[in-house]
Amino acid sequence: MPLGGLQHYTIEPHDLERTKNFYVDVLGLAIGDRPPLDFPGYWLYSGGQATVHLMGPRKPRDGIVVRGTEKKFEDTGRLDHIAFAATDVEDVRRRLQSKNVKFREQIVPRTGDTQIFLYDPDGVGVELNFPKA
Template sequence: MGLGVLQHYTIEPADLERTKDFYCDILGLENGDRPPLDFPGYWLYSGGTATVHLMGTRKPREGIVVRGTERKYEDTGRFDHIAFAATDVEGMRKRLQSKGVKFRESIVPRTGDTQFFLYDPDGVGVELNFPKT
């Protein structure tokens, strides 16, 4: 039994709208179709795939354990960052700078690829990987 590709990751942000705006307005993901779940949230799409799920506050339900209802973030382990393949390094650099987003840029040894490292509003690390052109 093997694993397939990563389908999505989920964030329960402190400010749902601010985090949605970051991923859509800064990184260029698209807010898209989401099932009619019983709690607020967004599914953000990259290349036609709902890659980032943002989850608003959930209410405990009888007989169902809902992690996160008491805002205990330490129970998720040490999550460092998520990485995206990206294009248009110059365009993204200008976009981040114009929006006042702090990021660190590095060149991967041997491949010459460019990487940007930044944080979303909740401190989730985001890595953007641009192939050498």
């Protein structure tokens, strides 16, 4: 069974609205269409793809449970970070600074690409990759 590219990742945030606002206001994702699921949440779109799914509280279900609804983590476990292709590093840098978001920036050796690393409100690592101009 060959796999395609990453479809989406899902976060069960501590504060649904705060995390939604971060991904929309700080990172520039767009709230988009979401099926009428039986729990609150958002599908956030990047480049026309529902890339980030945010899940609000939901009822436990039978069968395979990826993560229980009552379990809380102090960190993201073995997940280190999620990376996005990005453009306009100057604009993103200004936006992060204006929102008082702490970040680390580096230039990739050999390629000259710029990377910005930050955390979302729930401690999920986010990497933004900007191709060399």
